Structures are given as structure tokens and as C-alpha cells.
Amino acid sequence: MEKAGKAERLIYITNILTQNPMKIFSLSFFCEKLNCAKSTLSEDIDLISKVFVETGQGRLETISGAAGGVYYIPVMKKEDEIEFLNFLKNELQNPERIVSGGFVYINDIVFSPEIIKKAAKIFLRLFLEKEIDYIATVEAKGIALASYVAQYFNKPLVVARSGSKFTEGSTVNISYISGTTGKIETMTMAKKAIKRGSRVLFIDDFMRGGGTVRGMRDLLSEFESTLVGVGVLIATKDKKSIDIDYKSLLILDTLDAENKKIEFSINNQVIS
């Protein structure tokens, strides 16, 4: 671009930063693109940051020094998080969601871009302080959610398959007891999917007995890697026996198919 005016600079910087969450852009990158001085740029970035915070559109973080730069953290305001979780809770409490076998129909929820983008932003806030190399999930219902979380963390997504498929090359397999089916299932990941010694955040849509999470932890240990956090959209109540620290946005309190009663609550630990 030729020497850009202040207006052009603000539009360009806002767009680039928000389209690439958690990706660090050096000031030099913008100076070259926009043909301006670093001092001018610093003022622009301060202004953008201020407007983002005031309007609840996340915030910018700057890193000073030679390797420094600026990046965008797409977190929501607390009141927007609470409003969203209340909306989600009400959506889910529709008795028509109860399906036979004591399950809840949530496909429209877990594949709605509008909804999972917001959930992913909450997971970003919850695990922001962790050092994370990969986001992991197990096919299939958590994939879209996990893919937004991966986008917001700017990290690759790895997806374990249930059961061995033949299109992956060499795989690592483990068996685990699924809390959903009560059966022994297999979880598979390609050998080249994860580098040794990585730190992994596991994201899923629903957690019942925690078997899948334990399975993922075991699978990761085969890659000499560590599960550093677990985030799920919904968990069932009473998980005292689970030895894994997890964060669920909502808790399924009651599922009474006979009386068509289904109740969720917001997990207070998440918003406190």
C-alpha cells in the first residue's frame, strides 16, 4: 500500500489481527505494509485495543523487545459469557431434546457456528495461561467445537478416531470403556499426528463417565505427551470419582425421560 492514512491503517490492522487470533505480528510487518513509523503504529494499536475492550470484542496483547509484536485474544466480556451460557442452557432444556436411551439431541448445537464460536472463546479464556501445543478431540461431535478452539489458540487440531481406519498409515491404538455406551471401544491416532513431548488440551462436546478423557490421556502417554487440560461443553453431574481436572461449561442435572424433564445449570466454577 502507498502511505496509508490513519483510517486505512486502523481498518487494515483491525482486520488482520482479528482474522488471526493469537498470532503474533511484528510492528515491522505493519510498518512495511502500511509505510509508516513504529511510533505511529503504537498509537494505532493502543487505540484499537481500547475500542476492543470498551466494546467487549476481546483485547490486544503487546510484546515488547526485538522479538516483540502484537496479537489478538478473542475473549468475551463476562456479562456476554453469562448471557450466552443462559441462552445455551435454555436451548438445551427443551424436552423435545430427550431421545430414547437417556440421551440428549445436541447435534444442532454442536454444529452451530454461532454457538460453538462463543463456547470456544470461553475455553480460550479458561486455558489461556496453559502452554499448549495441540488441541485434541475424538470424532465426531466435538470436531467443529475443537476446530474453533484450535483456531483461537492458533494451534493444530488432532482428531482421534474411534476404531481403526485404514487410511491413516501407522497408528497408535488404545482401548477404553466409553461412559456413553458402557462398552470397550478403541481410540486411534496416526503415529505422525503428535510430536513427542507435547502438551495437549482435550476438547469435547459431552462428558459422561469420563472414559473418553482417560482414554485420551492414555493415548497421549503413548506419544510421551501430556494432557494439560480438558474442556467440555456439557458434563453430567456427580463426577467425584473422576481423577482428571476438567472444565465443563454446563452441567446436566436432570434427565428424566419418563416425565420429559431435562435440566441444566451453568457451571459456576467456569464464570467465577
Place this chain on the structure above:
Amino acid sequence: MEKAGKAERLIYITNILTQNPMKIFSLSFFCEKLNCAKSTLSEDIDLISKVFVETGQGRLETISGAAGGVYYIPVMKKEDEIEFLNFLKNELQNPERIVSGGFVYINDIVFSPEIIKKAAKIFLRLFLEKEIDYIATVEAKGIALASYVAQYFNKPLVVARSGSKFTEGSTVNISYISGTTGKIETMTMAKKAIKRGSRVLFIDDFMRGGGTVRGMRDLLSEFESTLVGVGVLIATKDKKSIDIDYKSLLILDTLDAENKKIEFSINNQVIS
């Protein structure tokens, strides 16, 4: 916000529009939020639109009249599309991707947010003129890609399962011959997933024999709905027998496991 200055307005509008592709915002919405006149706003929007186009960050579309407004179309510049497709082609042509059984390892590709975001932007351009109510895919490898396409079209994503699962309530099932396995497989969708009379864009990662696409078309006809487009990341060569109009970004020309040779080409129909 109190009466915002021009700088604040530009930052806010740029962010809201780019975070919500294809979603129409009325000028009144911004006027109220930013406490400004419509004429002022129109100038801002023209300026933002100009910068987007100049810097290859998509474009804005305005709708005039009482029900009017403005929305963001996140398409790429043609040269950026070509650069991306060349990058993808080179990534894929690594002989280490060949796995036994004549398959290609593409998990890292289809779950990389960076890559599938760009592919999704190309699909947005390709099917922009179609009226679309839903984006559909079949689990599991196409889900992340389809979820970005859904986000860019601002439409819900529906995911068919392979094989009947019991957590969906009433389902519609069809059988089809998979081009990947050569076997008869089942495709399942919840009865409440799609409204009657809908128009659906099918997105997937890989197309071999076209069996999955035909399966999806049959499944949709059970919902009295129509397949209005098919977009796949990669298709194998020589698909003359396929009676369905599809658009693949790349074509797999050669896959010779014995000589460790794997070759792709960019589909010229897509970029011409």
C-alpha cells in the same frame, strides 16, 4: 458507546463485520451503537470496503432500502487463492503421505485451521450465487472444513453419521456404496436435522467414486430437500461416470505406492 470518533467507529465496524461473515447488519444498528448519523456511517463503510478490496481482505456488500444493511464477504484475491492452492498441492505431494492400501494421509491438512479457512473461502466464492439453507457433510474428516464453510455462509451445518448411532432420536437412513471402501455403508441423519424443502451444499475432504455424494443426494431427497452444490478439497481423476456436478480444488492425478510417487494438480475450472 458515547459519541464515537471516526477512528473508534472504523475499528468497531471492521471488527463486527469481519467476525460475522454474511450476516447483515442494518445501518441503524451501527448508528445506535456508535451514536452517529447514517450519512457518516455510509462514508465509513465505503472506506472500509475500499481498504478491504485494496488489501485483498474480502469485500463489503450493501443492501439499500428499508430492510437494507451491510455485510462482509470473506473471499480472497485470485492471486492469493492460486498461491494457497500451490502451497496445498506441494504439501500434499510429499511421498511420506502415501499409506498402505492406496490412501493418502491428509489428517493434518483437513484439521489445520489455517488451511481449511482458506479452502472454505474459495468454496464461498464458488457457491456464492447459490441460494443455500444448509451446509452438509458426512463424519468425520470433512467436519472442520464444512464448519468453516458454514460459518462463512452464515448457515447451519448438518453432519450425517456413517452407521446408525443411538443418540440422535428418530433418524433417516440410506445405504450407499462407498468409493473409499467399496462396501455398502449406511448414512444417517436425525429426522429433525433438516427442514423440508431445503437447499443444501455438500462439502467433503475427499471424493473418490462419488458414492458418498450420491448417498447424500438420496438422503436429502428423503427430507424433500435438494443438493444444490458439491465442493470437495480433493477428487481423484477421471470422474466422467459421475452424474453430479461437483467442484474440487485439487485433483489427485497419480498415486503410485510402489514408486512412492504422488501427484496433484490444481483444478483449473475452479480458478478460471
